[in-house]
Amino acid sequence: MEKWADNKAWFLVLPVFVVVAFSAIIPLMTVVNYSIQDIFGPGNAVFVGTEWFKQMLTDTRLHDALGRQFIFSGLVLLIEIPLGILIALAMPKKGWSASASLVTLAIPLLIPWNVIGTIWIIFTRPDIGLFGVGINSLDLLKVPFDHTARPIYAWFTLMAMEVWHWTPLVALLCYAGLRAIPEAYYQAAKIDGASAWAVFQYIQLPKMRGVLTIAILLRWMDSFLIYAEPFALTGGGPGNSTTFLSIYLVKLATGQFDLGPAAAFSLIYFLIILLFCFIFYQVLLNVGKGEKIS
């Protein structure tokens, strides 16, 4: 749709600009302010230049947290995207069963994030949780399952939580993409005698490209900002094994009150996010552009 060119539209955007400026720009400037000073107390601060930035950039714990973050977000995508596609493919296409599936699928998405944490803690606890008690009674593991005991168990619980919570989103998006494929495509494929795999490869997957891009990017960004779940589960432990970027940042800022380093870290974190956000925006703008012409 062609748009009207009119700079007066700024007046319509102004309210949003003011409110977001109040809750974003001013706080961000405060962070910048912290990041270049050493604050001993109210009215007692020393300018330190880029010292905090240098300190944070060479901080091995930050590197570790960043590494963990990438592994976590990568794993999330690797599991959730294929699983979501499979679920979307298996879902009934119409009738009451389709509606019922959609509603069931949407349930985890409606639960508040820290409640998800609580649900899964209770579910996996080795003394009262169904999963914890169940897997331990099978006696398969060398060390009894307890998400506070070993990093691998904490990671497993966290991944299960994340997959449980967000795969439905991917599945719903894919389902919407699949439903948008005209029946004629399938009929044509049938006439050609295409196999189910060929139909998936040449019809369904290409047609799902748009929604899949959105799903991948949303899941990547959201898992990159994860805080509530690991915080509820173990608070970043055992040890530092589930300390992701947000957790580490909050530890620095409110646990140790290292305002300067925390602020510098915030800005670095924000820049990383900004970079992804930019890629996200570009991809969203360009996805499916070639398709529309046809």
Place this chain on the structure above:
Amino acid sequence: MKVQKRTFALLFYFLLLALPIYWMLNMSLRSNADIMGTFSLYPSHITFDNYIKVFTDATWYSGYINAMIYVSMNTVMSLAFALPAAYAFSRFKFLGDGQMFFWLLTNRMAPPAVFLLPYFQLYSTVNLIDTHIAVALAHCLFNVPLAVWILEGFMSGIPKEIDETAFIDGYSFPRFFFHPIHSADQGGGWRDGFFLLHVQLGRAVVRPDAYGHGGQTDCRHHDPHHQRNRSGLGSAGSQWHPYHRSGSIGHLVRAQPPCQGIRTGSRLKGKQHEFRMDVLDSPDGDFFYHHFPDDRRHARLGTGVADRRTSRIPEDPNDQGHAFFCRFVGHRLYPPGLARAHGF
């Protein structure tokens, strides 16, 4: 059989989906001592004490009240701020629009932890600590950009021609945005009380399918009798003609009196007249028609129409073409004078 295997796998997945929730429910119906004492797959001694506690103990239920207060505040604020902006982004090109939109989006993606410290300081400076409005304001950071984003998408799905029609009819922007669309049609099911904002919101928030399925209404309602009724109104009064009975956008269809160019189904029954229609694909896949008779006596408003395809649809009340005809959104026929004034 393949289908059954699929269904089985899906049911298994749903079972996994439900298990943690079931376990939570199980726990909620048992007392603490019971939970810690015996492991049981289902609650054998059901108790509702936990629920009673949550709803009678102020430390519990005040949390829900707080949440409701700030959520309502935040919803009102987000919508009030985001609606005009979403409209601007969806309809106008202005200096820095792309950058502004991107900036808003970055706030949606900003790690909340980054804002933890400054919020504390900012809100204590302006004496907002421990107030609902502070929480509501803080959440605006994430919700306003999201609202702008979503509403922009929905508004872009509403054909711009509707706005054009309103402006040509002399609706000032605030009037167009907030005021009821006055209906003078005696026979129409809808009068007053429907305003475009409502439609836009209703479409965006309440009924995403309002366009798609609302339009299968009785086109023959638009009969010559009505035409005569309206032609008495005079050409100065341009009327929103709500002749579609459903809640679709169809009620925004406007007939400009005198509208001698409209051919009704009854007049053409069996004659197989052909109409040329310009079909516009609106982004969400609804159809948007401008149509005009072959003789081109009455032109349509041609500006701002992109991705146009001309299709020939036989006008027969009983065939598919007619069904399409009923689902158009902005049906405009100009009297010759006005058409000339617009340069057609």
